[in-house]
Amino acid sequence: MSAKLLDIRDLVVEFRTEAGLLRAVKGVDLSIAAGETLALVGESGSGKSVTSLSTMRLIPEGVGRIAGGEILFRGRDGTVRDLVHLPGREMAGIRGSEIAMVFQEPMTSLNPAHRIGAQIAEAARLHEGLGRKAARARAVEMLKLVDIPEPERRAEAYPHQLSGGMRQRVMIAIALVCNPTLLIADEPTTALDSTVQLQILVLLRRLQDELGMAILFITHNLGVVAEIADRVAVMYGGRIVEDAPMAEILTAPRHPYTRGLLASVPRTDHAARAAGRRDRLQAIPGSMVDPLKPPPGCDFAPRCAWAQEACTAAVPVLEGVASGHHARCRRWREIV
Amino acid sequence: MTQPLIEVRDLEVHFPVGRTMFNAGATVRAVHRVSFEMGRGEVVGLVGESGSGKTTLGRSLLRLIEPTGGSVRLNGKEVTGMSPADLRRARSDMQIIFQDPFASLNPRMSVGEILSEALHLHSIGSRADRRDRVAALLETVGLPPQAAERYPHEFSGGQRQRIGIARALSVEPAFIVADEPVSALDVSIQAQIVNLLAELREKMKLSILFIGHDLSVIEYLCDRVIVLYLGKVMESGTVAEIYQRPRHPYTRALLDAAPQVDANRRTDRIMLTGDLPSPVSPPSGCIFRTRCPFAQPECAATVPPLETKGADHRVACIRADEIDLVPG
Ligand SMILES: Nc1ncnc2c1ncn2[C@@H]1O[C@H](COP(=O)(O)OP(=O)(O)OP(=O)(O)O)[C@@H](O)[C@H]1O
Ligand SMILES: Nc1ncnc2c1ncn2[C@@H]1O[C@H](COP(=O)(O)OP(=O)(O)O)[C@@H](O)[C@H]1O
Ligand code: SF4
Ligand SMILES: [Mg+2]
Ligand SMILES: [Mg+2]
Numbered sequence: 001m002s003a004k005l006l007d008i009r010d011l012v013v014e015f016r017t018e019a020g021l022l023r024a025v026k027g028v029d030l031s032i033a034a035g036e037t038l039a040l041v042g043e044s045g046s047g048k049s050v051t052s053l054s055t056m057r058l059i060p061e062g063v064g065r066i067a068g069g070e071i072l073f074r075g076r077d078g079t080v081r082d083l084v085h086l087p088g089r090e091m092a093g094i095r096g097s098e099i100a101m102v103f104q105e106p107m108t109s110l111n112p113a114h115r116i117g118a119q120i121a122e123a124a125r126l127h128e129g130l131g132r133k134a135a136r137a138r139a140v141e142m143l144k145l146v147d148i149p150e151p152e153r154r155a156e157a158y159p160h161q162l163s164g165g166m167r168q169r170v171m172i173a174i175a176l177v178c179n180p181t182l183l184i185a186d187e188p189t190t191a192l193d194s195t196v197q198l199q200i201l202v203l204l205r206r207l208q209d210e211l212g213m214a215i216l217f218i219t220h221n222l223g224v225v226a227e228i229a230d231r232v233a234v235m236y237g238g239r240i241v242e243d244a245p246m247a248e249i250l251t252a253p254r255h256p257y258t259r260g261l262l263a264s265v266p267r268t269d270h271a272a273r274a275a276g277r278r279d280r281l282q283a284i285p286g287s288m289v290d291p292l293k294p295p296p297g298c299d300f301a302p303r304c305a306w307a308q309e310a311c312t313a314a315v316p317v318l319e320g321v322a323s324g325h326h327a328r329c330r331r332w333r334e335i336v
Numbered sequence: 337m338t339q340p341l342i343e344v345r346d347l348e349v350h351f352p353v354g355r356t357m358f359n360a361g362a363t364v365r366a367v368h369r370v371s372f373e374m375g376r377g378e379v380v381g382l383v384g385e386s387g388s389g390k391t392t393l394g395r396s397l398l399r400l401i402e403p404t405g406g407s408v409r410l411n412g413k414e415v416t417g418m419s420p421a422d423l424r425r426a427r428s429d430m431q432i433i434f435q436d437p438f439a440s441l442n443p444r445m446s447v448g449e450i451l452s453e454a455l456h457l458h459s460i461g462s463r464a465d466r467r468d469r470v471a472a473l474l475e476t477v478g479l480p481p482q483a484a485e486r487y488p489h490e491f492s493g494g495q496r497q498r499i500g501i502a503r504a505l506s507v508e509p510a511f512i513v514a515d516e517p518v519s520a521l522d523v524s525i526q527a528q529i530v531n532l533l534a535e536l537r538e539k540m541k542l543s544i545l546f547i548g549h550d551l552s553v554i555e556y557l558c559d560r561v562i563v564l565y566l567g568k569v570m571e572s573g574t575v576a577e578i579y580q581r582p583r584h585p586y587t588r589a590l591l592d593a594a595p596q597v598d599a600n601r602r603t604d605r606i607m608l609t610g611d612l613p614s615p616v617s618p619p620s621g622c623i624f625r626t627r628c629p630f631a632q633p634e635c636a637a638t639v640p641p642l643e644t645k646g647a648d649h650r651v652a653c654i655r656a657d658e659i660d661l662v663p664g
Pocket of ligand 5: 390
């Protein structure tokens, strides 16, 4: 079996809030092989960002904490370390150079007062120890790599002079400056038009071919999953409820939530429409779990058409369904 | 032919930009010679990249933004040029639903107050009537009657969007502009709201101008589609025509960019490069030509007229007859 680059085991993350202790991540198991793209999907508040921020050790101290589990990461030198217990200094060495991250809103992570070329050069100097001139050349090279036209000229631009798509390319350039082995992308295209989103997805695929990094891609759009993922993990209420290779998730899902998500995507039958018929969408009833008051047993039970009494008695375990395919549902065998 | 509910003729909305005491500034033509009609009970989708003028067009129909030129008629009555009193009356026939269910509801008003505010404003019904009406509205949008006593922050995004829809419905309008009403919602909740809108169009014969960027939602919900680029209509037609037989390169590019939940990645896509050009100095000739893979020198010289191609299908591209854009 190909060695795992990242192996998250039973991760638990808690936040202290005014309303009480909030368990945002309740025992997540997740792994990524070198060079692979794993899409993490799930609705708002399901714990996707908290999982990825934990991996970067960016959970705000004092407010939140990793309360359990391990995050095993295989470094470039081959040693496997648990990031949860890594001293801050060592973690800072990994952050940005071996694991890098891009966020949904590039404007908040770019410095509005500095030219973009200088910001990329800064990253190159910081992590690669390049001199001024070499860093500057590296910045232009990176802009070229992410398909920014006229890179020498654009290096002089300030973030606000660029479109959202261009800014996201700059963020990717900064993230990739040190050739990380893992790129975490938290909804990097959600704020973009679909035309520009497609450009960014195609760019990421090309960069992965060329540079070989693994990608943890967070999204709530199943169409984007189909576009980018090798494997998919579906999150609900702070837990992984299903994971499988991309095609299998889309064509043979075994968890009722995954099935519900897929059924929620409108599909139009033009022949039926011409005959005056419009079938209702199979929406999932109800709303998200309240993380302060999670239901007993299976988190999805209150919205699940398959729920039985036993479902509310205990949290179902993540069971193997097929090779590389797991589902956290007591009834997965009946769900085909 | 019966009279259309909404008739829009050569609508123009211009915004001054960069104007100072010393500088004449420039003009953005956010909506440029847009014409279309909508029948009673018809749902029309308005699509295009952000900045293409969808919101401006939608709001100018209700005169929430004043049009610079052209005309809008509701039931044959000219809305543009109406006196403030007439406009207030007409507003009970035209309503809007906003994208952001969090920002669009007054946090200090109970849901009951929010829903009866418009009734009050339009002097509809007695106090008891209004209470019944609020209960009926809540039922229509799938919320329990107790919701009337509660405040917006106590509801989830999807529930707040239901409240927004109920508020728009409260005055029994004939026409609703829905500006990206499901864009801020999770997929599973989005489907609930789309179902609700589909139900309302059947039950109430509502006409809806549905602004959106999720093409699968538009395809599902709408009868016709208008494709906007930099304030101009590039193509319009029935959903079946637009999705199965697009004739404008921009329409095809939008369709191709829509993420498909399909494990097989398409290979024959038309992919646009770059972004929308600056609306202050749009390209000459065909406004789309700087991103069009089919552009020829002639496209820079001629402004393509919006021509009728077959029943209820209009296209603004001088090469529409020679290029085949039917998706494979
Ligand atoms: N700093 C924080 N303080 C308190 N609670 C937090 C904090 N960050 C996240 N949470 C809570 O943790 C849970 C998971 O949040 P997370 O941001 O991981 O969701 P997500 O899956 O990324 O959602 P989205 O799709 O909206 O980005 C939520 O209930 C959220 O409110
Ligand atoms: N109040 C305003 N002042 C100046 N320009 C505006 C204003 N509102 C919109 N615009 C411009 O009009 C164009 C269309 O915008 P908008 O209608 O919001 O597009 P969409 O809804 O399709 O994203 C854009 O170029 C936008 O910047
Ligand atoms: S007129 Fe020319 S530039 Fe415009 S859409 Fe048609 S082919 Fe493209
Ligand atoms: Mg998030
Ligand atoms: Mg808008």
